[in-house]
Amino acid sequence: MSLKINRVTTHPFDGQKPGTSGLRKRVTVFQQPGYTENFVQATFDAVTLNVLRGKKLVIGGDGRFLVPEVVQIIIKMAAANEIGRVIVGTNGILSTPAVSNLVRARKAQGAIILTASHNPGGPEGDFGIKYNVENGGPAPEGVTNLIYECSKKIQSYSIADIPNVDLSKPAEHSFGSGFAVEVVDSVDEYVTCMKSLFDFAALRAYCSDPANKFSMLVDCMHGVTGPYATRIFVNELGNASNSVMNNIPLPDFGGGHPDPNLTYAAALVEKMKNSEHTFGAASDGDGDRNMILGKKGFFVTPSDSVAVIAANFAHIPYFKQSGLKGLARSMPTSAALDRVAAKLNVEFFEVPTGWKFFGNLMDASRLSICGEESFGTGSDHIREKDGIWAMLCWLSIMAATNSSVEDVLIKHWTTFGRNYFSRYDYEEVDSDKANSMVAHLQQFVANPALLVGKQFGRFTVASVDDFAYTDPVDHSVSLHQGIRIIFADGSRIIYRLSGTGSSGATIRVYIDSFETDSAKLTMDAQVALKPLIETALELSKLTEFTGRKEPTVIT
Numbered sequence: 001m002s003l004k005i006n007r008v009t010t011h012p013f014d015g016q017k018p019g020t021s022g023l024r025k026r027v028t029v030f031q032q033p034g035y036t037e038n039f040v041q042a043t044f045d046a047v048t049l050n051v052l053r054g055k056k057l058v059i060g061g062d063g064r065f066l067v068p069e070v071v072q073i074i075i076k077m078a079a080a081n082e083i084g085r086v087i088v089g090t091n092g093i094l095s096t097p098a099v100s101n102l103v104r105a106r107k108a109q110g111a112i113i114l115t116a117s118h119n120p121g122g123p124e125g126d127f128g129i130k131y132n133v134e135n136g137g138p139a140p141e142g143v144t145n146l147i148y149e150c151s152k153k154i155q156s157y158s159i160a161d162i163p164n165v166d167l168s169k170p171a172e173h174s175f176g177s178g179f180a181v182e183v184v185d186s187v188d189e190y191v192t193c194m195k196s197l198f199d200f201a202a203l204r205a206y207c208s209d210p211a212n213k214f215s216m217l218v219d220c221m222h223g224v225t226g227p228y229a230t231r232i233f234v235n236e237l238g239n240a241s242n243s244v245m246n247n248i249p250l251p252d253f254g255g256g257h258p259d260p261n262l263t264y265a266a267a268l269v270e271k272m273k274n275s276e277h278t279f280g281a282a283s284d285g286d287g288d289r290n291m292i293l294g295k296k297g298f299f300v301t302p303s304d305s306v307a308v309i310a311a312n313f314a315h316i317p318y319f320k321q322s323g324l325k326g327l328a329r330s331m332p333t334s335a336a337l338d339r340v341a342a343k344l345n346v347e348f349f350e351v352p353t354g355w356k357f358f359g360n361l362m363d364a365s366r367l368s369i370c371g372e373e374s375f376g377t378g379s380d381h382i383r384e385k386d387g388i389w390a391m392l393c394w395l396s397i398m399a400a401t402n403s404s405v406e407d408v409l410i411k412h413w414t415t416f417g418r419n420y421f422s423r424y425d426y427e428e429v430d431s432d433k434a435n436s437m438v439a440h441l442q443q444f445v446a447n448p449a450l451l452v453g454k455q456f457g458r459f460t461v462a463s464v465d466d467f468a469y470t471d472p473v474d475h476s477v478s479l480h481q482g483i484r485i486i487f488a489d490g491s492r493i494i495y496r497l498s499g500t501g502s503s504g505a506t507i508r509v510y511i512d513s514f515e516t517d518s519a520k521l522t523m524d525a526q527v528a529l530k531p532l533i534e535t536a537l538e539l540s541k542l543t544e545f546t547g548r549k550e551p552t553v554i555t
């Protein structure tokens, strides 16, 4: 029996251009009649004909407001667009890493992820839709550009006349002759994957041995990771049930901002300061970001975290077996990882901001571990960054070396030197003002002689450019990925506009400075970087252009 398909007339909406990671807008924007359907149809138009027709599509969301309704819409539109099978998590919930894993484990041809990541949720918050390709990673720019082109030309969308599917428990639902919906447990396949990468028995022994005085606290920030963290850290590794906090996913994340950094995960930092927990961690709304803390809230920057994981790769069974193929970081991420790559003598890549840029390198077997300053760390086990994976890496290193987080990091700095790093975010700046500031900085790119050779305290400008990247695998070129002022000693100031905000512009200023003096390895980063931060603000005239005196977030 064939399904009844309705073809609904529509008109294009402005601005359906995917950003750094999918289309992210206010919930109220997605609630406009036809807005969500248009973007989903544009996605299918861009990819179904040659990729998805008759094949498998994974759908999962981070549990935020609007996910249940949009999952049902996508299922009906998938049926109408002749997709063969939809694999969806229970209640439509899957973390972003779990989606990536499912695509790969089940050999699906693509996925739609419903998340605005770390952006707040609820009726007044943000929503997002992102398309991932058959390697399990975010669609490359060629695909997202095509989706945008389709969104500008759309005249109608197709939706099947089928009832809402019961997503409350794992089951198989068939419709007509060629369409099925498979509801799967949201956590099972992901746990299987983690067990294949880490030695769970050794980790359980480490966590539960009183001699180690180990105690952990993971803040799920009411995002999607609650059920994953509880299953892994409590049920599998035997930690106390209160080792996981805010572990019930909520549509509005409990009114919080589910971004695991020192500002928005302040509750965890406070609890760590006032307790004897030896390991702290937080993850974001969709479970791909992570923050690592040691005793009393000792902070590990994401740039250091990926460098430490890479330097200790042999303590992680997956890498011990498969070896280390190569390392990579996004351009604004500190150069701590570069030093590890040089020491281990493995290939190293610097890519633009955006996890999608790592996928090609992994598919070409040239990349094992990568990370970004934006609290993203991951490996080629999947094609998304993976918060819980990063926590398990740290646990594995602590268990294998019987060291605290602080000891691991200080030993790393002593061996490699320390890259002091900080990022200043100015959120929801008026877009015209932000663009004027960028135009001002572009003068230096156009005419580097204005700055090159100039001295700012102990820093001499060596070069100025606007970062461009040529993918070593498919040779695609990505221009305008951030303005860099590079100093003679390798220190850097970088300016970028975020591609993940939902209103106005977010200006990001990144500061990276290398220190080898053993007496200066454990300074407060803000103190160590003060002169360079002041130079960054002076050169950009940020306050003059935007009126902002203080950043919204400092990491």
Ligand code: G16
Pocket (backbone or CB within 6 Å): 020, 021, 116, 117, 118, 288, 289, 330, 353, 354, 355, 356, 372, 374, 376, 497, 498, 499, 500, 501, 508
């Ligand atoms: C996304 C991307 C990351 C990127 C981050 C910040 O993360 O996947 O690769 O680093 O945004 O991007 P921007 O600086 O443009 O805001 P997520 O966790 O938001 O999906």
